[in-house]
Amino acid sequence: MNHPPAPLSTWARNVSPSPTLAVDAKAKALQAAGEDVCGFAAGEPDFDTPEHIKEACIAALRGGKTKYAPTPGIEPLRQAIVDRYAAEYGLKAAPSQVIVSPGGKFNCYLAVLATCSPGDEVIVPAPYWVSYPEMVKLAGAVPKFVLADDRTGFRLTPAMVEAAITPKTRLLILNSPSNPTGAVYSRAELEAIVAVALKHNLYILSDEMYEHLIYDGARPTCIATFSPEVEARTITVAGFSKTYAMTGWRIGTTVAPAPVAKAIAELQSQMSSNVTTFAQYGALAALKEKEKTAAAVQKMLVAFDRRRKFLHAELNQIPGITCLLAEGAFYLFPNVGSFGLKDLDFCNRLLDEERVAAVPGSAFGAEGYLRVSYATSDEIIAKGVSRLARFCATLKK
Numbered sequence: 001m002n003h004p005p006a007p008l009s010t011w012a013r014n015v016s017p018s019p020t021l022a023v024d025a026k027a028k029a030l031q032a033a034g035e036d037v038c039g040f041a042a043g044e045p046d047f048d049t050p051e052h053i054k055e056a057c058i059a060a061l062r063g064g065k066t067k068y069a070p071t072p073g074i075e076p077l078r079q080a081i082v083d084r085y086a087a088e089y090g091l092k093a094a095p096s097q098v099i100v101s102p103g104g105k106f107n108c109y110l111a112v113l114a115t116c117s118p119g120d121e122v123i124v125p126a127p128y129w130v131s132y133p134e135m136v137k138l139a140g141a142v143p144k145f146v147l148a149d150d151r152t153g154f155r156l157t158p159a160m161v162e163a164a165i166t167p168k169t170r171l172l173i174l175n176s177p178s179n180p181t182g183a184v185y186s187r188a189e190l191e192a193i194v195a196v197a198l199k200h201n202l203y204i205l206s207d208e209m210y211e212h213l214i215y216d217g218a219r220p221t222c223i224a225t226f227s228p229e230v231e232a233r234t235i236t237v238a239g240f241s242k243t244y245a246m247t248g249w250r251i252g253t254t255v256a257p258a259p260v261a262k263a264i265a266e267l268q269s270q271m272s273s274n275v276t277t278f279a280q281y282g283a284l285a286a287l288k289e290k291e292k293t294a295a296a297v298q299k300m301l302v303a304f305d306r307r308r309k310f311l312h313a314e315l316n317q318i319p320g321i322t323c324l325l326a327e328g329a330f331y332l333f334p335n336v337g338s339f340g341l342k343d344l345d346f347c348n349r350l351l352d353e354e355r356v357a358a359v360p361g362s363a364f365g366a367e368g369y370l371r372v373s374y375a376t377s378d379e380i381i382a383k384g385v386s387r388l389a390r391f392c393a394t395l396k397k
Contacts, residue, residue, distance in 0.1 A: 124146070
């Protein structure tokens with residue numbers, strides 16, 4: 001007698017696949033079939049990991065660094081992270097407050113798991129990174145979305161945060177520079193929002209993954225430095241993926257108040273043990289060999305800045321599109337709402353008809369926009385935006 005398969009879990013049934021990876025996969029399938037696709041979907045630098053970082057990893061492999069490592073990370077790397085935050089922001093943390101995890105995504109998820117129980121609410125600013133809502137749901141908590149569109153520069157105001165808080169609110173997520181918009185909050189803006197969170201005794205998850213990819217004289221802000229009271233409520237997530245072109249290495253970092261850091265480490269010990277041991281020595285070289293690392297990052301920044309300005313100017317010349325100039329990360333978030341199409345339909349048709357891959361804004365909680373990444377070559381950007389203009393012209397007829 002055949003029995004139907006047992007149902008999948010609530011978590012498996014309710015989690016949504018990553019729309020950014022789905023678009024990228026479809027574009028890569030077309031490319032594999034010989035199609036000329038201009039990809040604006042991927043969220044990773046088109047540069048290779050700097051050589052000195054790779055060589056440090058290779059040396060660690062050859063030196064036998066292939067066994068289990070301490071769950072929170074190897075001691076020299078955690079100390080180097082402490083030293084970096086002290087030098088760059090004046091944040092004084094202990095190595096015991098640092099957890100190195102398998103990618104910034106996992107750092108964020110562990111932060112939610114450590115602070116939120118089933119039924120708790122988490123304020124998620126929209127447009128949001130696609131994984132935030134899923135992480136919150138996987139913890140049994142409830143995402144509360146607050147939309148800040150291009151009229152506010154994609155930045156929340158204190159009043160917007162205040163209006164979203166209920167007795168169940170436990171955590172506020174902030175992401176500056178932002179994925180997907182590239183928006184960067186000023187220190188004063190963040191201080192005002194954080195004051196609201198502090199008043200309501202919330203934890204703050206500050207996702208600072210793109211902190212070093214910043215332009216036009218804007219400055220990154222480390223929220224945990226605002227005051228001892230703020231530091232005691234702030235979980236700072238960053239990592240190596242974006243700044244050092246190390247996306248495939250899967251190394252993210254958390255700096256958190258001691259009780260939260262201890263909880264995160266204990267969760268990680270049961271879920272992933274530790275980050276790949278020899279990879280951590282590559283990350284250590286990124287922080288220790290500062291001159292080589294700075295030169296590599298500067299090379300990327302120059303290219304990203306050039307592409308950012310070119311793409312922004314070209315997008316705003318297309319009738320029907322308006323686009324703010326991002327101050328950070330490597331994305332623009334143009335408004336395509338004037339064409340009267342759902343953004344998902346817009347992106348599907350754009351890929352089918354013009355072989356241009358972009359991600360619909362609705363994937364980030366903001367209908368009517370596109371996320372376009374300029375972490376790709378100048379040639380692809382020029383060709384892709386030309387195709388986009390041609391596609392938009394057909395919609396205007």
